[in-house]
Amino acid sequence: MIRGRSPVVRSAIRAASPLALLVAAFLFFAGHNQPGGGFAAGLVIGAVVALRTVAGIGRPQDATRWFAVGTALVSAVALAPLLGGEPLLDQVIVSETLPLLGKVKSGSALVFDAGVTAIVVGLFVAVFDGLDADELGRDEVHV
Amino acid sequence: MIWILLVAHLVGVVAVLSLPNPRPAFAVALAAPLASAVWAASRLGGGEIDTARLDWVEGLDLAFSFRVGPLGALLAVLVSGIGVLIFVYGHGYFGGGDRRGFAATLLAFSGSMLGLVWADDVWTLFLFWEATSVTSFLLVGTKSTDSTAVTAARRALLVTVAGGLVLLAGLLVLVDVAGTATLSEMGPVTGDQATVAAVLVLVGAFTKSAQLPFHVWLPGAMAAPTPVSAYLHSATMVKAGIVLIGVMHPVLGAVDIWSGLGVTVGLLTMFWGAIGALRHADAKLVLAWGTVSQLGLMTAMMSLGSGKAIFAAVSLVVAHAVFKAALFMAVGEIDIRTGSRDLRSLSGLRTSMPVAFWVMVFAGLSMAGVPPLLGFPAKEAAIEASLNESGASGDLILAGVTIGSVLTVAYTTRLVLALFSDKGGEPTEVTPFRWAAAAPSVLLSALGVVGYVLAPSVTDWVVPAAATLETTSAGYALLRWPGLNSTAFLISMGIVAGGAIIGAAAARHSSPPEPLGANNVDRLVDRTLDLAKWTTGRVQHGSLPIYLVVMALVASLAVIPFLGSIDANQLYAWDRPLQAGMGTTVVAAAIAVAVIRSRIGAALALGVVGLGVSALFLIQGAPDLALTQLLVETVIVVGFVIGLGGLTTQFPTNGFVWRSVRIGTAVLAGAAVTAALLASAEDTPSNREALTAAAVDEGGGNNLVNVILTDLRALDTLGEVVVLVVAAMGVLALSRADTARGGGAPLSDDVRKVRR
């Protein structure tokens, strides 16, 4: 079975993880104007989770927490406009000039996307919890 | 006021169900009927009309609409007034125990019946009509552990609900031809469509009012507790059909077939019901068959449609409700105090149960149509109405009513004589007197006398009610003493004399009763269930692959109608030449997925398909899709290898036939999808200019796809997120089941058993 436990692989995955997270962050923020977006970012983070599972190094464990955060963000963006008498999911666009980044134009869609990302990551955490390579190695299927 | 009273019934149902202590269930339940009865009684004889309307779906002209005129008031007094007495009687009949559910159901029925007689909209009427069927089913099946009761309840439900469907069809046709669903706005209709409506409505009424050949459910429904029989199956629900015929008289009365069909069926039912009543030895069944017979007379009168006949029908409804409820209550009292209703064995009741005896004598005389009781002037009116009819059909009607009435007197005489005669030997043992079980029947039988004495007042209540159905009813009256020179009176006396003799003779003999058709319904029901089971067994054999093959085949056939719309002008070979090459790769890889028999190999082939599809996205100009597809594909292949790669069992192999079926289905499905896609080609792209402008202005982004997802159509994305969360929950639950069940051996045992 998959036992990518060689030290080289482990170190490589360890080193690659922050890079991959950086890529995810790029995709996330680029999504509004370039290809990318919350779902793609979530997939990349999810891939990190998958790799770390295979390598047997630490990874997020609690899928429900990711779902909770994601669902909360998505519902907040969806429902908040109702309080102000606006239709469901109405977006707010903020255009600010910040000291370091210059003019930033974005909106509550970003928060919505963050929720999507969190849920996708949660899905990965859940799946790899269930498909834990470690566990499969242990109770090898008996015919 | 109409709303208050109807809602009060609903509130009452909830209140009864939530009572902490079952003792006052019946007392709480009777509040709403009492209020309705008082309000309705205060309007008797007056001419005022109340209406209430609540629009439901305005576009479809659906509304809850009620209209309470003289007829509504009169019927409400019967429904709610007798309802109050029934609740008192129920308290005595059950003598303790938890009857909250029963009382609540009975109250729900009472409210439904009220809604039915007050409805001014055919759909409102239909809704309450069905509500009475359902509550009746629940009440007949009260003893849910008794298989007779359950069978009877099922039979009653099937017959009345089947009739309800016929009625619904009739009402649809009627509304179409009349142009409105509001009863008070409908004018007379004739023509072919009206004839269809008339027949359907009549059949609906026949089922509810137990007319031949649908009468079979009513005797069986006697498995219900006696309060139910007294209330639903004599005084109120079974009258719904007759009320319906009356309400439809101004609209459909002019249709040729209306009175002919109604009178024929009514008179046949009157005769057949009376025969049934003469045969049975169970006192309650005698009353049930007697009710069938009486309902026949009312149906005949109501559909006959002359002023006098309608007047007679309404009078009979009133008189019958009063005496038949009393008779049922008395028989129920005998039942609970002796444990028997058998005419052949009960003995000595005349001295041991004097109250029940006198109740039955008075109510029985009213049923037989003997003065000085309310049943007499009502029956007189029916005979006079028959005398008024001319020609051969008039003679037939008169003969039918006369014969039916003779038999009515006969079975009444037989019932009272046989029930209270001394059979020799020990008198039947009797438990102590319960006032709550006796008082309502005493009151009702006394009302028979009072009604006779106050016949002019009763006339004042009945005439305006009948006149709302047929204006020529206005001139008639209930006569206490028509005089010896009245033909009707002479016929009446002859009926009583003849009936009494036959009845006295019949009291000495009881032939063993035959089922008389009820088992035909049961057989029909059983056959239907067998057929359903057989079909299920054949069609639903449990094999998922076969289900899927059938679905794919049927779905493929659905494409056929669209084949004609394939337009060659909209088609071209490829967007870019590269598309053809990549497409070939994708299909080849897909075939490899199916052919490779190693799991890892198949997964890798699937990965190639995914990569190819990503490339096709890029070619199409969809980088977002390509990026996402690439990531998704990677994850799925990795997950597949980790999750299932360890599985070493072979894929199952199929026989040649099944394999050919699968391949054939697959090819057909693929062809169908290709054809459907080609047929859908149309050169109407979405409005890109508007989308682009909206995305940049409202969404604040340049990536159109992403702005559509997170802003313009964010609701779709919200739904997508929900799907993801649900799928993830499922994954979590499945993976955690391992640890929770410790290996899950029990399930695998179960599955293995079936595999053999």
Add this chain to the structure above:
Amino acid sequence: MSITLALVVGGLTSVGVYLITSRSLTRMLLGFALLGHAAVLALLAAGGEAGERPISGDAPVAELSDPLPQAFALTAIVISFGLTLFLLALARRQAQLTGDDLVEDDLEDRRIAIETEAEGDDA
């Protein structure tokens, strides 16, 4: 519409249908994934001709590919992704319980079918 795309969709559908009518959950899963691809490509094909990537400002609006079907397709990808993972977990669970990944006949349906067959023999 590109005939090539329509044919690719049809081919993917064929193989997908063939695989989902298998008794092996693993193969059903593969078939399901292929059907997902077919559906997404069908959405895209229905969107009309290929064009430039739909990013405002990259090219004149008329030359952009239609973004609306792409948004639908993206949603479809995500949903079929979620369901594929669910099927994966299901197949794995089945493998843990029974040692293989075969879909069994429905117990209750089989019972009724066997009963009616027996009755048919009596008659």
